[in-house]
Amino acid sequence: xxxxxxxxxxxxxxxxxxxxxxxxxxxxxxxxxxxxxxxxxxxxxxxxxxxxxxxxxxxxxxxxxxxxxxxxxxxxxxxxxxxxxxxxxxxxxxxxxxxxxxxxxxxxxxxxxxxxxxxxxxxxxxxxxxxxxxxxxxxxxxxxxxxxxxxxxxxxxxxxxxxxxxxxxxxxxxxxxxxxxxxxxxxxxxxxxxxxxxxxxxxxxxxxxxxxxxxxxxxxxxxxxxxxxxxxxxxxxxxxxxxxxxxxxxxxxxxxxx
Numbered sequence: 001x002x003x004x005x006x007x008x009x010x011x012x013x014x015x016x017x018x019x020x021x022x023x024x025x026x027x028x029x030x031x032x033x034x035x036x037x038x039x040x041x042x043x044x045x046x047x048x049x050x051x052x053x054x055x056x057x058x059x060x061x062x063x064x065x066x067x068x069x070x071x072x073x074x075x076x077x078x079x080x081x082x083x084x085x086x087x088x089x090x091x092x093x094x095x096x097x098x099x100x101x102x103x104x105x106x107x108x109x110x111x112x113x114x115x116x117x118x119x120x121x122x123x124x125x126x127x128x129x130x131x132x133x134x135x136x137x138x139x140x141x142x143x144x145x146x147x148x149x150x151x152x153x154x155x156x157x158x159x160x161x162x163x164x165x166x167x168x169x170x171x172x173x174x175x176x177x178x179x180x181x182x183x184x185x186x187x188x189x190x191x192x193x194x195x196x197x198x199x200x201x202x203x204x205x206x207x208x209x210x211x212x213x214x215x216x217x218x219x220x221x222x223x224x225x226x227x228x229x230x231x232x233x234x235x236x237x238x239x240x241x242x243x244x245x246x247x248x249x250x251x252x253x254x255x256x257x258x
Contacts, residue, residue, distance in 0.1 A: 007031075011082045012145045017048070020081045022153020024051050029084050032058045036078040045079065086143035089159040091169070094132045097159070098176045101131065103199035103252055106173060107245070108180075109135035110166050110216045111207040112237060117141075119150025120238030121205055126154035128245040129252075134169050137162040170202065170219050178202045181248075182212050182220035183240050189225035192244045196222070197251045205241050 007013055011031060014020060023030060033052040039045055040061050052059050098104055107125045112118050118141040125133055141147060142162075148155050163169045170180050181195060182204040204220060206212035217223065226235060226243050235243070 007082045010085060012085050013080050014083055014145045014148045015080045016149040016152070017045075017079045018152040019149045019156075020079050020153075021048055021051075022156045023081060023083055023148075024048070024055065024057075026153075026156035027055075028156055030055075030057050031082040031084075032060055034060050034062055034080045034082070037061045037063060039078060048079065083148075086148070086155065086160075088143070089132070089161045091134070091161045091163055094134065094159060094161045095172060095176055097132065098173060098178065098200065101200065103255065104131045104178075104201070105129065105245070105248055105252060106131060106178065106202045107133045107241070108166060108170060108173075108202055108204045109133065109140060110204055110212055111136065111139050111210070112205060113139065113141050114208060115141040115144055115146040116150045117208060117237050119147040119152075119154075121241045122147070122151040122158060122160075123154040124238060124242040124245055126151070126157050128242075128249040130158070130245065132159040132161065134161050134163055134166070134173075136166050137164050166204075167215050167219050170204070170216065173202050174221075176200070180204060180219065180221045181244075182206070182217055182223045183225075183237075183244060184211055184217065184223040185225055186223060187225075189223035191227050192224040192247060195224045197248045199252065199255055201248055201252070203241070203244060203248060205237050208237055 014023065035045060035049065049059055098106065107130050109118065122133065143155055143160060174180060178200040179198040180202045181197065183206060204212060204216060224244060226240055
């Protein structure tokens with residue numbers, strides 16, 4: 001068997017069964033699916049290998065690298081794929097989509113710098129049916145191999161735009177008919193389950209610990225919090241986003257079924 005081609009400079013290697021599977025199903029331009037030789041006949045990987053071959057994607061059976069990170073690779077079955085670096089959606093395209101929609105949910109990310117947390121938020125967003133994500137070009141985690149793995153493949157199904165100024169983006173989305181709601185632990189924020197969510201909603205998720213920046217908070221139409229019954233002060237960004245996003249999705253389904 002010929003050796004697999006090395007990774008090109010404009011590609012990145014994404015690890016994780018679910019991230020690779022979703023990239024395959026979404027039709028991303030995968031250059032090579034890499035499977036460790038000792039798992040070549042693993043029944044759990046057979047559908048993945050078959051799907052790659054059906055799409056005429058090279059499948060390479062390799063000796064797994066050993067050393068630092070072995071446990072992480074074992075957890076993901078050593079599965080990886082060489083993909084083009086993530087292609088962001090143009091911001092004007094996001095706005096056109098929002099303007100054309102009768103009902104839509106957008107997530108805005110305000111200075112969330114940890115790629116694992118960003119990936120978890122994106123996984124929640126995709127699961128809740130979010131149409132698009134908007135985040136900062138700088139001082140924010142980007143869509144990297146780590147983020148793709150943490151999102152369990154959700155990045156393959158989301159339209160994600162980067163903007164230089166999140167405040168300006170929120171104002172533009174307001175002009176497009178959106179109601180902007182920010183997640184906040186402040187006691188003055190409204191409980192999330194009593195808040196108003198319209199057919200065009202933007203949920204703003206802030207940084208871990210710091211929350212929303214002042215200017216972003218001031219531009220929100222409403223701030224919501226999650227009342228907690230325990231002793232912890234607040235949920236992390238990913239957990240909080242999941243709670244509110246699925247409430248927004250529930251409300252939206254109720255409104256559109258009328």
